[in-house]
Amino acid sequence: MKYKWLYVPKEYQKDFKIRVFCNYKMCRTNVHAYCKANNEPIPIAECPFTAKHTFKVYYHVPKTRNDRITRTLKTRDLKEAIMEAIQIKEELEKTNYMSASEQTQELDNYPQDLQGCMDRYLLYLEGDPSVAPGYNRRKRSKLHITDVNSTFKEFRKCLDSNNHDSSTLPISNIDRFMVGNYHDHLEGKGAANRTYNKKMGYLSTFLDYLIKDEEYEIDNPFQRVRHKPVRPHDVPNITLEEFDALINISQNKEAGKQVLSTGEIKWLHKPWLANSYKLSLMTGRRGPEVASLTWDQIQVDAAGMPESIRCEDLKVNHRHNSDQDKKHVYVPVTDELLGLLCEMGYEKFHKSSEHILAPEETMQRGTIARHMSRAFSHYFSKLEIPDRTLTFYSLRKTYITNLAIYSNPEIASNVIGHSSKGVTEAHYVRAQKVSKSVRGYSVFSDERKSHRTEQLNEVRDTSGEQQSKSRQR
Known part of the structure; x- marks a missing residue:
């Protein structure tokens, strides 16, 4: 039987301390808009484990640091849950928040087992006020939390395979030999150096949090792990010929067939891929930023002509993790970019909040960005160009390099957002000047000019031959 998913509006979460808790063994944590038991977060309405969802209330015990009393509610009706939560709070206030076994309450102090500590740390990453005080609350992205949780699951599975019961293992028992087991596991599966460092770093940061923030008296054996060398990627620029070839092949459905090492077949072709690469090259923005662009972000000049696109610098804002004082950059609308925007529907949609790229796509914007990158590598490899390995980042690098030339x-730095941070008005004024100064800029201006000259010469030569033949006649 498929149960309806549970949901608690934010105001009820705050006023009545009600959360939706998932009892599924791969989750065991609070859920909000997304299900975390999947490899990739999915909308909670699509969660296959809704039968495991329950309402749960959390009450902080006054005059304690982090003690709390929780109660799992029996009802699946939100109104009944609110009434029950009010009654529970009244009972707790009468008993001065004393725990009693006959009340089926549980007093949560600091968890002492690995699983419980990991669950608590994930709540901290989510910015849960029951775990993270206001001054130390820094909500991480869903993608980051999913990645950390995936590493936790992999580490626990590794412990289980080495005769350690991760479900009951005390956090104080984590030692260098268990770290060694995980090291061997990563080596055995051929993890890249960057992946190895990331996973070991997640686990080290987790234990550091327990030691420094929660004051656990435990050791952190992950600090002894030596990070592996990672060479910085020397990503080459993409040439005009390569870019044109990429655009052509990305529109070929059959070329989008990808066979994984497991034998599984994935189809990477999307009708909007070609435009995604054009938009990325002509704006110089990162994948998630390109995927998130909307028509109403386009700024116009006094004559009503598109002048720039106000784009959020997602990388910087995610690092600062603040909803206030977000950094934006203003991407100049060059003649080349204006032509693309018109092809994509500027005249029809320029005042709407629709996404510029793939507005009909049901995938989340972050998933679209990852697909753009994955498909780029796949399609470029299909071109079979000797000694050339490009990534999606090559588009951004080409834009910046050619613009600087x-x-x-200095202008390139202002356009791309590498300059010092300022108020929005200051950025916009500077963006107006920059936009006008690069109005005629085209990413492949020199190459296209050279090609145009060659084409004109061919036309002249052909025309001359025809005129010569006519005279002979």
């Missing part, structure tokens, strides 16, 4: 490094 076309104008100067």
Whole structure:
């Protein structure tokens, strides 16, 4: 039987301390808009484990640091849950928050087992006020939390395979030999150096949190792990010929067939891929930023002509993790970019909040960005160009490099957002000047000019031959 998913509005979470808790063994944590038991977060309405969802209330015990009393509610009706939560709070206040076994309450102090500590740390990453005080609350992205949780599951599975019961293992028992087991596991599966460092770093940061923030008297054996060398990627620029070839092949459905090492077949072709690469090259923005662009972000000048696109610098804002004082950059709308925007429907949608790229796509914007990158690598490899390995980042690098050559490094720095942070008005004024100064900029201006010259010469030569033949006649 498929149960309806549970949901608690934010105001009820705050006023009545009600959360939706998932009892599924791979989750065992509070859930909100997304299900975390999957490899990738999915909308909670699509969660296959809704029968495991329950309402749960959390009450902080006054005059304690982190003690709390929790109660799992029997009802699946939100109104009944609110009434029950009010009654529970009244009973707790009468008993001065004293725990009693006959009340089926549980007093949560600091968890002492590995599983419980990991669950608590994930709540901290989510910015849960029951775990993270306001001054130390820094909510991480869903993608980061999913990645950390995936590493936790992998580490626990590794412990289980080495005769350690991770479900009951005390957190104080984590030692260097268990770290060694996980090291061997990562080595055995051929994890890349960057992946190895990331996973070991997640686990080390987790134990550091327990030691420094929660004051656990435990050791952190992950600190002794030596990070493996990671060479910085020297990503080359993409040439005009390569870019044109990429656009052509990305529109080929059959070329989008990808066979994984497991034998599984994935189809990477999407009708919007070609435009995604054009938009990325002509704006110089990162994948998630391109996928998130909307038509109403386009700024116009006094004559009503598109002048720039106000784009959030997601990388910087995620690092600062603040909803206030977000950094934006203003991407100049060049003649080349304006032509693309018109092809994509500027005249029809320019005042709407629709996404510029793939507005009909049901995938989340972050998933679209990852698909753009994955498909880029796949399609470029299909071109079979000797000694050339490009990534999606090559588009951004090409934009910045060629813009710096076309104008100067200072203008390029302002356009791309590498300059010092300022208020929005200051950025916009500067963006107006920059936009006008690079109006005629085209990413492949020199190459296209050279090609145009060759084409004109061919036309002249052909025309000359025809005129010569006519005279002979």
